[in-house]
Amino acid sequence: MREQIGLTLRDVEIASTALSDVRGIEEFIINPSRLSDIETKGVVPSIYRLYVLSVIYRTDFSELLKLYGVDLSSTAADFTVCRPAKTHRVEIMADRGSVTVPVKFDPGFDLRQSTNLGRMIENWGVVPLQYLQELARKKYTYAYIGTEDLTMYPLVLPGSFIQVDEERSRVEEGKWRSEYERPIYFVETREGYLCCWCSIRKGEIVLQSHPLSSVQPRILKHPQEAEVIGQVVGVAMRLADWHYPSQPPQQATPELIEGEPKEVRRR
Incomplete structure (x- = not known):
């Protein structure tokens, strides 16, 4: 790689010293x-020298990492180990590398009907990830539901990924015909993040869990103790290979009356 661009060992030393x-x-x-070795x-x-070489050789840092078995494009897949x-x-x-995406669809595809995505796509093409990133809407935040976070179980399973619209951070009040209509919010508290239903009253926010969950609802001061990041607008969730963690019996969760719990736990 060095010889291909006409650099000597001494040239690399001079350039690296200048950058230093x-x-x-x-x-x-x-x-x-050291370079000879x-x-x-x-x-x-070291990571320092590898970065310097990527600069001097005009090569993407991630490509040099691949020479040593580190592929940054595998980051998302490797999330499963933890x-x-x-x-x-x-x-x-990820903003480097490329991804295979659909570039031509079956003209007979009807969005109103369920379909096999594999059969719907006629042609695939390769697109640099950095181009896709430019298309991403900046208002979205993405989050992961912890494996022990049962707040919205069984509506949103632990281990799910959610998409949060930060422009919808105002809690909507109303009567909902079903749990699927009621907005779910991503909230940050002093103890961490959680995904739940919310209602606000007199400077307090009710963090309401699903009635079938073992998690008790809470009341916190708003916005001092809890901040609504935004509304959950998308969920990526596995429906198989998931089991409710074993735990001691829990008290029944209060029933909801017009979207409000009968009782909540204050802290």
Whole structure:
């Protein structure tokens, strides 16, 4: 790679030293003997030197990581090795690499009818992820429902991913014909995040769990103790291979009357 762009070991040392001076990071310096060991003896460079090489060689940092078995495009798939118990925001957004997306659909496809997506798509194409990112609506936040967060069970299962519209942070009040009509909100409290129904009254917010959940509703001061991030507008949820965690018997959750609990736990 170095020889392809006509650089010598000395050239790399000079360039890395210059970058070190600019950034004030001594670890950026790559002397000729160290670079030779990296190229010929399989020595793994530090993250500092790998970054410097990506700059000098005009190569994407993620591509150099692949040379050492680290593929950043696998980040989302690798999330499965760890399933956090608490609900939290999902901050990682891949902006490099490419993805295969549908580019031509069956002209007979009718949105009003259920269909097999695989048969609906006629042609696939490759699109850089950075282009897709530009199309993303900035008002959305994405979050993960913790494996032990049963607040909205069974409507929203633990382990689900949710899409939150931050422009819909005002809690709607009203009478709902079913639980599917009532807006669900993503809320940040001092203890962490949760996904729940909400109602506001006299400077307080009621964080209402699903009536079939073992989680008790709560009342907190609003907005001092609880902030509504936005309304949940999308859910990605697995319906199989999930089991309700074993736990001691719980008291029955209060029934809802016109969207309000009979009793709630204050803190």
